[in-house]
Amino acid sequence: xxxxxxxxxxxxxxxxxxxxxxxxxxxxxxxxxxxxxxxxxxxxxxxxxxxxxxxxxxxxxxxxxxxxxxxxxxxxxxxxxxxxxxxxxxxxxxxxxxxxxxxxxxxxxxxxxxxxxxxxxxxxxxxxxxxxxxxxxxxxxxxxxxxxxxxxxxxxxxxxxxxxxxxxxxxxxxxxxxxxxxxxxxxxxxxxxxxxxxxxxxxxxxxxxxxxxxxxxxxxxxxxxxxxxxxxxxxxxxxxxxxxxxxxxxxxxxxxxxxxxxxxxxxxxxxxxxxxxxxxxxxxxxxxxxxxxxxxxxxxxxxxxxxxxxxxxxxxxxxxxxxxxxxxxxxxxxxxxxxxxxxxxxxxxxxxxxxxxxxxxxxxxxxxxxxxxxxxxxxxxxxxxxxxxxxxxxxxxxxxxxxxxxxxxxxxxxxxxxxxxxxxxxxxxxxxxxxxxxxxxxxxxxxxxxxxxxxxxxxxxxxxxxxxxxxxxxxxxxxxxxxxxxxxxxxxxxxxxxxxxxxxxxxxxxxxxxxxxxxxxxxxxxxxxxxxxxxxxxxxxxxxxxxxxxxxxxxxxxxxxxxxxxxxxxxxxxxxxxxxxxxxxxxxxxxxx
Numbered sequence: 163x164x165x166x167x168x169x170x171x172x173x174x175x176x177x178x179x180x181x182x183x184x185x186x187x188x189x190x191x192x193x194x195x196x197x198x199x200x201x202x203x204x205x206x207x208x209x210x211x212x213x214x215x216x217x218x219x220x221x222x223x224x225x226x227x228x229x230x231x232x233x234x235x236x237x238x239x240x241x242x243x244x245x246x247x248x249x250x251x252x253x254x255x256x257x258x259x260x261x262x263x264x265x266x267x268x269x270x271x272x273x274x275x276x277x278x279x280x281x282x283x284x285x286x287x288x289x290x291x292x293x294x295x296x297x298x299x300x301x302x303x304x305x306x307x308x309x310x311x312x313x314x315x316x317x318x319x320x321x322x323x324x325x326x327x328x329x330x331x332x333x334x335x336x337x338x339x340x341x342x343x344x345x346x347x348x349x350x351x352x353x354x355x356x357x358x359x360x361x362x363x364x365x366x367x368x369x370x371x372x373x374x375x376x377x378x379x380x381x382x383x384x385x386x387x388x389x390x391x392x393x394x395x396x397x398x399x400x401x402x403x404x405x406x407x408x409x410x411x412x413x414x415x416x417x418x419x420x421x422x423x424x425x426x427x428x429x430x431x432x433x434x435x436x437x438x439x440x441x442x443x444x445x446x447x448x449x450x451x452x453x454x455x456x457x458x459x460x461x462x463x464x465x466x467x468x469x470x471x472x473x474x475x476x477x478x479x480x481x482x483x484x485x486x487x488x489x490x491x492x493x494x495x496x497x498x499x500x501x502x503x504x505x506x507x508x509x510x511x512x513x514x515x516x517x518x519x520x521x522x523x524x525x526x527x528x529x530x531x532x533x534x535x536x537x538x539x540x541x542x543x544x545x546x547x548x549x550x551x552x553x554x555x556x557x558x559x560x561x562x563x564x565x566x567x568x569x570x571x572x573x574x575x576x577x578x579x580x581x582x583x584x585x586x587x588x589x590x591x592x593x594x595x596x597x598x599x600x601x602x603x604x605x606x607x608x609x610x611x612x613x614x615x616x617x618x619x620x621x622x623x624x625x626x627x628x629x630x631x632x633x634x635x636x637x638x639x640x641x642x643x644x645x646x647x648x649x650x651x652x653x654x655x656x657x658x659x660x661x662x663x664x665x666x667x668x669x670x671x672x673x674x675x676x677x678x679x680x681x682x683x684x685x686x687x688x689x690x691x692x693x694x695x696x697x698x699x700x701x702x703x704x705x706x707x708x709x710x711x712x713x714x715x716x717x718x719x720x721x722x723x724x725x726x727x728x729x730x731x732x733x734x735x736x737x738x739x740x741x742x743x744x745x746x747x748x749x750x751x752x753x754x755x
Contacts (some may be wrong), residue, residue: 163260165227172223178211222253246290259416259452265294341639349568355409359552363657367533373636375629390499397537403503407459416456418449422466434488453498463502464522478530532626533658587635589643596648699754707753
């Protein structure tokens with residue numbers, strides 16, 4: 163479903179009254195037409211009947227536009243769109259972003275030459291009159307249930323639409339038995355993308371994203387904390403990042419898969435178009451709004467324009483999209499998790515640089531990801547041999563014998579659906595104490611390194627810890643978050659984000675690398691270098707310009723630590739902003755003011 167119109171009243175029975183004698187008559191609609199009585203049956207006066215709108219019977223009507231799903235499109239063709247008309251109870255059943263199966267009657271309606279003339283064209287408009295809407299898919303987990311309380315965000319009034327959610331008692335018993343399995347965590351990990359070799363911690367992190375945390379709302383204000391987990395996969399080409407994205411996309415009921423270069427800011431949020439039927443300005447939902455309560459997968463995240471990427475700031479923290487266009491001012495829900503993959507700037511990851519220097523991403527957006535995975539392609543004979551065996555076995559194996567999955571895909575999707583909708587874990591006192599201690603320990607790492615201003619964890623990491631702990635509790639269908647859940651969540655964050663935040667020069671974990679783009683050591687070194695350049699230029703009596711190479715030579719003669727040419731542009735720009743000097747990038751010269 164890509165667009166839903168507003169609800170229009172559709173006349174079912176017309177009420178006529180004679181202007182002469184006052185006799186009334188009701189006429190039912192017949193194949194879209196209402197035949198007006200030509201004369202009054204009582205006084206026989208012709209053309210005396212007038213319609214009384216307030217006494218007519220109307221039913222709700224909604225026009226919906228649906229488009230083929232990407233996996234159904236024949237090769238080399240563009241997706242077809244079909245207009246469907248829904249009536250009565252079927253109105254507002256499907257929302258933009260839903261995957262639906264429609265049962266209905268295919269009709270054709272002749273186009274009029276103009277609205278004032280009764281003459282019709284030989285061209286016909288086709289549409290489908292809907293009899294039934296089905297919103298289920300066996301290989302995707304569901305996001306709606308009619309059995310939950312009306313206050314829940316997962317509530318739907320239309321039971322028949324979602325066969326996934328009508329989980330039988332027998333299936334529910336099977337799911338609860340599965341949750342008691344002591345090796346459940348490992349089994350879930352092995353069932354998630356079984357064709358992808360190893361990458362255990364990445365799979366565990368993505369499983370946490372699929373289960374999600376608990377959305378917390380407080381009684382005083384409607385605004386709560388988000389429970390969605392955002393993840394970024396960053397690394398060398400050919401490490402199956404896109405394959406993981408595709409697998410997650412296939413599991414989610416409401417989710418859009420998009421590429422960084424092929425997305426615009428408008429396409430991600432919402433755009434204003436003219437309704438062809440009424441000529442009014444209407445709002446059409448973009449990818450993030452269509453992924454509401456699902457996962458939006460963005461490939462080639464580093465190739466996105468900065469203006470497009472800035473849209474994600476609000477979505478990733480506030481879970482809304484604010485629009486003010488063409489007289490339409492509104493805030494749309496975008497309660498979506500974001501899973502993105504990015505390649506480093508030079509196609510290969512440079513271990514001597516930080517994550518911010520390797521990926522073309524702003525620190526403000528990097529800090530909003532709960533998990534940042536670095537997937538590096540390091541040569542290792544044993545690992546390479548095992549990977550090659552795994553890949554060759556997939557091609558040489560009998561096609562009828564698929565890769566063994568500990569948990570079948572349909573059971574896995576049912577399990578995730580049940581956990582997301584019915585399980586809302588709360589943090590126990592013991593888990594709360596462990597959370598606080600682990601956060602304080604993460605903060606302490608910076609102080610132990612002997613530098614006061616090194617930040618090793620921020621409150622965003624603490625919130626990420628809480629969300630991951632809740633997701634791990636959901637995996638076992640537990641109502642309370644235990645100490646073990648918190649310890650595993652801490653391990654996942656240390657494995658993922660902390661490797662991304664390690665300063666390559668000192669080896670110390672420094673969250674400033676992700677939040678500001680420069681480590682504490684970098685800032686100190688840049689400050690000292692700026693002072694040295696100032697002193698050097700003041701010492702020179704002549705105000706003539708000096709080349710970069712000469713400047714570097716003079717500084718290195720005085721300094722105990724070697725200064726590299728790549729450090730100069732940042733420092734010179736800073737001194738230029740202060741008004742201490744001017745520099746020419748093309749000629750590579752510096753001139754004191």
